[in-house]
Amino acid sequence: TDVKDAEWLAKLLRCGLIESNFVPPEDIRDLRDLTRYRKKLIHHRTAEQNRIHKILQDANIKLTSVLSDIFGV
Known part of the structure; x- marks a missing residue:
């Protein structure tokens, strides 16, 4: 049980083990x-870029055949 584990750990700590x-x-x-x-912000940015890319693909706007990076400079 948790109580016995806590007692055991307290005993080990007192002994310096x-x-x-x-x-x-x-x-x-x-x-x-x-x-x-x-890292979290980069993850969210990438998810939004992928979402936009999918929306464009679904609308038959194939920018990837013309541009290598649709979000580039």
Whole structure:
């Protein structure tokens, strides 16, 4: 059960048999948060680009035969 597991872990911790968890410094945590947020934004952008491309394909507008990247410069 959870109670017995908690008691066992507390006993191991008191005896020094369990190492403490690593908590990175605040600047590293902030960098990780920004990296995760950027990855999420890129994912959303790609999903929207794919959605627009599909809508154009369904409307028989075949831009990919003329352009290699329809969202490029």
